Amino acid sequence: xxxxxxVIENAKNGKLLTHKCTDCGYLHLSxxxxxxxxxxxxxxxxxxxxxxxxxxxTIITVPPAGFEKYTPYAFVVLKLDNSDLRISGFMGxxxxxxxLPVGTPAKITGFDERGIIIEKQ
Amino acid sequence: xxxxxxxxxxxxKYGKLADSIADITxxxxxxxxxxxxxxxxxxxxxxISNVFGVADKQVHIGPVLMxxxxxxxxxxxxxxxxxxxxxxxxxxxxxxxxxxxxxCLLVTGVEKVTHTGTEWTxxxxxxxxxxxxxxxxxxxxxxxxxxxxxxxxxxxxxxxEDFARVAVKNHDNGVLNPKAHMQKKITIDDVMNSAVVASxxxxxxxxxFSDGASSVILCSEKFAKEHGGDYVECIGSGRGGSxxxxxxxxxxxxxxxxxxxxxSAYKMAGITAKDxxxxxxxxxxxxxxxxxxxxxxxxxKGKGVEAVREGRTSLNSDxxxxxxxxxxxxxxxxxxxxxxxxxxxYDQLTGNAGERxxxxxKIGLTHNFGATGASCAVHVFQSV
Ligand SMILES: CC(C)(COP(=O)(O)OP(=O)(O)OC[C@H]1O[C@@H](n2cnc3c(N)ncnc32)[C@H](O)[C@@H]1OP(=O)(O)O)[C@@H](O)C(=O)NCCC(=O)NCCS
Ligand SMILES: [Zn+2]
Numbered sequence: 413x414x415x416x417x418x419v420i421e422n423a424k425n426g427k428l429l430t431h432k433c434t435d436c437g438y439l440h441l442s443x444x445x446x447x448x449x450x451x452x453x454x455x456x457x458x459x460x461x462x463x464x465x466x467x468x469x470t471i472i473t474v475p476p477a478g479f480e481k482y483t484p485y486a487f488v489v490l491k492l493d494n495s496d497l498r499i500s501g502f503m504g505x506x507x508x509x510x511x512l513p514v515g516t517p518a519k520i521t522g523f524d525e526r527g528i529i530i531e532k533q
Numbered sequence: 534x535x536x537x538x539x540x541x542x543x544x545x546k547y548g549k550l551a552d553s554i555a556d557i558t559x560x561x562x563x564x565x566x567x568x569x570x571x572x573x574x575x576x577x578x579x580x581i582s583n584v585f586g587v588a589d590k591q592v593h594i595g596p597v598l599m600x601x602x603x604x605x606x607x608x609x610x611x612x613x614x615x616x617x618x619x620x621x622x623x624x625x626x627x628x629x630x631x632x633x634x635x636x637c638l639l640v641t642g643v644e645k646v647t648h649t650g651t652e653w654t655x656x657x658x659x660x661x662x663x664x665x666x667x668x669x670x671x672x673x674x675x676x677x678x679x680x681x682x683x684x685x686x687x688x689x690x691x692x693x694e695d696f697a698r699v700a701v702k703n704h705d706n707g708v709l710n711p712k713a714h715m716q717k718k719i720t721i722d723d724v725m726n727s728a729v730v731a732s733x734x735x736x737x738x739x740x741x742f743s744d745g746a747s748s749v750i751l752c753s754e755k756f757a758k759e760h761g762g763d764y765v766e767c768i769g770s771g772r773g774g775s776x777x778x779x780x781x782x783x784x785x786x787x788x789x790x791x792x793x794x795x796x797s798a799y800k801m802a803g804i805t806a807k808d809x810x811x812x813x814x815x816x817x818x819x820x821x822x823x824x825x826x827x828x829x830x831x832x833x834k835g836k837g838v839e840a841v842r843e844g845r846t847s848l849n850s851d852x853x854x855x856x857x858x859x860x861x862x863x864x865x866x867x868x869x870x871x872x873x874x875x876x877x878x879y880d881q882l883t884g885n886a887g888e889r890x891x892x893x894x895k896i897g898l899t900h901n902f903g904a905t906g907a908s909c910a911v912h913v914f915q916s917v
Contacts, residue, residue: 416665441781443665468687468785470679471732472671476656479671487672487731489680489780498780502670509732514687527670 415442423523428462428492428499431455439495462499462520463533464492469514471506478525486511488530490518501528534631536754538764539914541569542879547745547864548714554589554645559601561746561869562641566602569750570762573602576750577635579609580626582618582642583868585657586611589645598641615661616817617903618642619747619871620910626751627770627912636756642873643746644866654742658867661904663778675739675818677779677905679731682820684785686733688835693733695838696819697724700737700861702847703816707858709848709889714743714864738819743864747873763883765897769802769913771795777907788906791828795900798911799830802896806830809913810894811853811881813874815902817860822846825900826854829911853891856881871901871910882916 413421419442422429431440433447434454446453469488472479479485486506491498501520506512517533543564545557552560558581566573579595586592595609614621619642626638646654659668662677672680682696701721707713719737727736757764773793776782782789799805806829814829816822823837831852832840840846846854857863857877860870878897880886891897895916902909 419665441666468680468684470672470676470683470734471729472673472676472679473728473732474651474655474673474675474730475671476659476668476673477652478656482671485671487667487670487676487680489785500666500670500672500778500780514683528666 418442420523422459423462423520423528426462426520428460428520430458430460430497432458439497441497441499460492460495464490464518466512466514466516466518467491467498469512471509482526488518490530499528501530502526503530535633537627537630537767538752538754538757539749539767539875539879540752540757540760540762540764541565541750542876543568544712544747544873544876545745546712547743547866549647550645550744554586554591554643555594555597557645557744557746558594558598558641558643561748562598562602562639565639565748565750571637571750571760573604575637576604576607576639577637578607579639579641580622581609581611582622582872583611584613584615584618584644585646588649594643614908615903616865616867617871617901617908617910618868619873620899620901620912621871621908623871623875623912624770624772624910627767630751630753637750637752639748640751640872641746641748642869642871644868645744647742647744666778666780673731675731675734678818678820679734680779681785681824682733685820688786691838693725694721695842696738696823697721698841699816699819699822700724702841703855703859703861706848706856706889707862709887710858710863713858713862714741715862734818740817740860740865743866745864745866745869747869747876749872749875749879764917765879765882765914766917767912768915769798771798771801771911773909775906779905786824787834788824788828788902788909790902790906790909791825791900794909794911795829798913802913804896804913808896809852809898810896811856811891812898812900813855813857813877814900815860816855817865819861822854822859829900848889849892856886856889856891874899874901878914882914
């Protein structure tokens, strides 16, 4: 399986696959091939629960092709609990900012034609 | 290193243009050549920046341009770096003149997309994001900057009106620029009442989709002196990068590549942010101008909106930001924008900016980035 396929399969189980540098311990998303901190290539796979809080988001009303039927929807950046990592994804059913205050607990719930799916917890 | 000068500059009007991409590329290039008072035969090579030539059925524009200019034997290079293509191309040309490889280069940027419509452009522009994480999940470019705007509002307790003021100011400047795409004055209410594109950004917080081309002649100081005419010197050139996706940045309210590019351009020029008289910055969205003016060192982090509120970035105030109208009002033909900023600086420093002239300006800066600032170039220019 390619790295992206592994991210996708884990997202379908609500998990986020990450790469921990075996030299310095810095944690990256698994699409990293070299450590951003120390340049090392040695990584150990660490599977995190895809749960966290909404760090920022937008509600899109002028969508790219393929997203018309979901509009309006949110594009969300989720800060994971218990790590400094953030992950972005699609959240349906959001129409106004009142629906999604920054800090709302949310989690990865899947992957499909809308990329990584994030839902409120 | 050779001293590098801008000897001539020209642009088409920005907006919805009827002519083909090859035509507008040529029109801007001819204008720059005539402004420099040189012959195409004096040009050693060309650097062409363009992102979506495919939309007008013309990629590899360089040789087409060179053929039309009567110099088909001269080399060309076509460069893509999303919305930052123009400044990156300028930088590559700069480095080649500075290194002494070439004496005189043509640097032209072009984009022609408005005929494709809102959906096509929104979709294709999103390919400039880190697609696996962002575009694939439905992020548009307005959406990514809206995410930065929401992060900024949360961190610094600011309002949508604060961003709206940037648009009002840039439209005020754009009215004075005959080449600008959006030549109309607007009010804060106009911005606040315009349709939401990606909350919290509304139509008037966004730059438009524009067609247009801009071109400059870049040469060694020796060449500039021999050929006479007005020229300005490029005294600093810096570049930087940022994690491609917003999620990967330590802070989502700052653009690391801007800071890196500015630091190295200031160092090369031997100046600080305080010495800059005016700047053309990358205001693809109102939030971007606020973040840029902080990252470039004009204001402290979090104080950018206050500066706009107090009018400190208006034309002929503390520091004139985007006297041309910026991407917001002048327009944003993405491959052309970075070169267009240099055209504005040239016009300002050679006394050709008409009603929007920044008084007594000696030092102008250009700041242009690709995508959400994943790549960036900053240049500093001085009148001679
Ligand atoms: C905001 C946006 C979605 C509007 O889409 P569009 O295809 O330009 O819209 P239209 O051409 O249908 O224009 C509708 C009207 O709004 C006006 N308009 C369009 N964009 C405008 C803008 N940014 N500011 C002010 N008015 C604008 C048009 O002039 C037109 O007015 P009219 O009906 O009186 O002629 C689009 O301009 C956009 O996405 N901008 C951002 C571009 C971008 O991401 N660039 C890369 C940055 S990194
Ligand atoms: Zn490491």
